[in-house]
Amino acid sequence: MQYICLIYSAADTGPAPGTPEFGPYMQAYQEFTTLLKEKGALVAGDALQPATTATTVTRENGSIETTDGPFAETKEQLGGYYLIECDSLDEAIEYAAKIPTAAHGRIEVRPIMTFD
Amino acid sequence: MLPPFKIEQAINQIVREEWGRILAALVAGIGDLQLAEDVLQDALEQALTTWQKQGLPKSPSAWLITTARRRAIDKFRRDSRFAKLQPELTYLVELESQVDDTDEEMIIPDKRLELIFTCCHPALEEKSRIALTLRTLGGLSTEEIARAFLDKPKTMAQRLSRAKNKIALAGIPFKLPDDAHLQQRLSTVLSVIYFIFNEGYTASSGKQIVREDLAEEAIRLARIVHSLMPMQTEVAGLLALMLLHDSRRQTRMDHRGNMIPLAEQNRSKWSKAKIAEGTHLLKTTLVKQQVGSYQIQAAISAIHAESSDWESTDWRQISAFYELLYSLQPSAVVRVNQSIAVSYAHSIEEALTLLAIVENEDAMLNYQPLYAARADLNQRLGRHEEAIADLLRAIELSENSAQAEFLQRKLEAFQA
Structure with missing residues (x-):
């Protein structure tokens, strides 16, 4: 099964660039990505530009409506994702817990829908 | 024929x-x-x-x-x-x-163990774990489970189907957790069983204080898990704890449905068979020296079960067991229970000091047993105003009417 791990955190939490904690934090991400690759679990994974760069799009009566920013007005913003291949939810949870941001943010694990 | x-x-x-x-x-x-x-x-x-x-x-x-x-x-x-x-x-x-x-x-x-671990998976909502366990392991109908939780059958049916849907779609595996996660997952299973028992033992809402079928169901579930995992001491501890609690079932209420506190229960009517089974199980478990909170609570319950009356209870030992429990599970709730034992084993003043340490915690603000315990201590010290204030607060916070009525009678007797 495939699962997407959506990585959420609030803007002012976690190690910030320029601080001594930031280097090890990035290093941890690299190591985690390597682990996924070695286990053959990595399908895809990316970090996203900050939510301030987001545009929300809807279509109404044929006209395109755009608004600045993400849809949800929650403090926590989507910062990145991993798409992984696992045997079960237990395995997916195990990986999700290893994502460095899980220590200060939260990871939403969702199974990918398959059409057959 | x-x-x-x-x-x-x-x-x-x-x-x-x-x-x-x-x-x-x-x-x-x-x-x-x-x-x-x-x-x-x-x-x-x-x-x-x-x-x-x-x-x-x-x-x-x-x-x-x-x-x-x-x-x-x-x-x-x-x-x-x-x-x-x-x-x-x-x-x-x-x-x-x-x-x-x-x-x-x-x-x-x-494969019942696999089934119960699946139903009690932490990725499911707590109430769904309980409902699903009752449905799949207990064979209770959706209507029966709805009645137990005072829910509409339709709402309960939707909850069950949502949970089963999540198990299938999210890939919750039908297997035992691996060794690294076994203890944590087992404690979730045990808390589901204990919740079912408590829901049967003191219905959290409504008039009736004992819903016997649920307490029995919880004991049956614990027996199943115990028979399949005989080496897990906390499973045996929980089973012993529930048997010992349940031995008092017939004496916890009078014929009008009024609550009778432990101190005033007719001990000759406690179930000797359940006490014997519970204490035997506990003794054979404690020697394995893998102590846990259910075993300690069972040990406390066993002391009560073996005491001929309230006065001759070994309060020092009970207080010591609460101290041990607190070291494993440092919560204010444990201190509240301990305070009563301390008041008999040592002094009422010491008990009040113990309560004073925890009574300002946020979680204690609306915790009914704290006020009920403090009312008892204040009353025994002759501090009337404090005792009345605590009783009023405890009545206000009571979640079932049997409990509230019991405290109300206490208040009236006290004021008279």
């Missing part, structure tokens, strides 16, 4: 005793909880007509599971939605061709 009996009765009894085991074996073969439940339900309906005509088969459980598996094979073959379950189909057909209808062990491998 056998006495005449009703097929419906026989079926009800099988559902009661064998549902969990049959369902678990079916899920293991089919891999889908909802489908397993559906085909088992179909098999039960078929049993009603077939057994009426042909009499009860030699092994009704084996008959049910074989019939249910055939139904599943039919469904797999006819329904394209199950196309992806091809490996399961192959497995089922294989099973079908191999087994001898009378060999129960072979037809019904015991």
Whole structure:
């Protein structure tokens, strides 16, 4: 099964660039990505530009409506994702817990829908 | 000649005793909880007509599971939605061709442990874990579970179907957790069982204080887990704890439904069989020296069970057990319970000091037992105003009316 791990955190939490904690934090991400690759679990994974760069799009009566920013007005913003291949939810949870941001943010694990 | 009996009765009894085991074996073969439940339900309906005509088969459980598996094979073959379950189909057909209808062990491998771990998976909502466990392991109907939680049957049906849907779609595995996660997952299973017991023992809302069927169900579930995991000391501890609590069932209420506190219960009416079983189980478990919070609570309950009256209770030992419990589980709730033991073992002042340390914690603000305990201590010290204030607050915070009425009577007796 495939699962997407959506990585959420609030803007002012976690190690910030320029601080001594930031280097090890990035290093941890690299190591985690390597682990996924070695286990053959990595399908895809990316970090996203900050939510301030987001545009929300809807279509109404044929006209395109755009608004600045993400849809949800929650403090926590989507910062990145991993798409992984696992045997079960237990395995997916195990990986999700290893994502460095899980220590200060939260990871939403969702199974990918398959059409057959 | 056998006495005449009703097929419906026989079926009800099988559902009661064998549902969990049959369902678990079916899920293991089919891999889908909802489908397993559906085909088992179909098999039960078929049993009603077939057994009426042909009499009860030699092994009704084996008959049910074989019939249910055939139904599943039919469904797999006819329904394209199950196309992806091809490996399961192959497995089922294989099973079908191999087994001898009378060999129960072979037809019904015991997969109840896998089932309970699946139903109590932490990725499910807590209430759903409880409902699902009662439905799948206990064989309780949706209506019965709804009644136990004072929910509408429709709401409960939706909750159950949402949970089963999540198990299937999110890939919650039907297997035991690996060693690294076993203890944590087991504690979730045990808390589900203990919740069911407490819901039966002191209904958290409503008039009735004991809903016996739920307490019995919890004990039955603990027996199943204990028989399958005899080396896990906390499973035995929980079973002992529930047996010891339950030994007082007949004495906890008077005939009008009024609550009777431990101090005033008629101890000669406590169930000696349950006390004997609970204490024996506890003794054989404690020697394994893997102590946990259920074992300690059972030990406290055992001291009460073995005391001839409230006054001669070994409060020092109870207080010491609470201290041990606090070291494992440092919560204000433990201190509140400990305070009563301390008041008898040492002094009321010491008990109040213990409460003073925790009473300002946020979690204690609306914690009814704190006010009930403090009212008792203040009353015994002759601090009338404080005792009345605490009693009023405790009454206000009572979640069931039996509890509130008990405190109300205490208040009235006190003011008179």
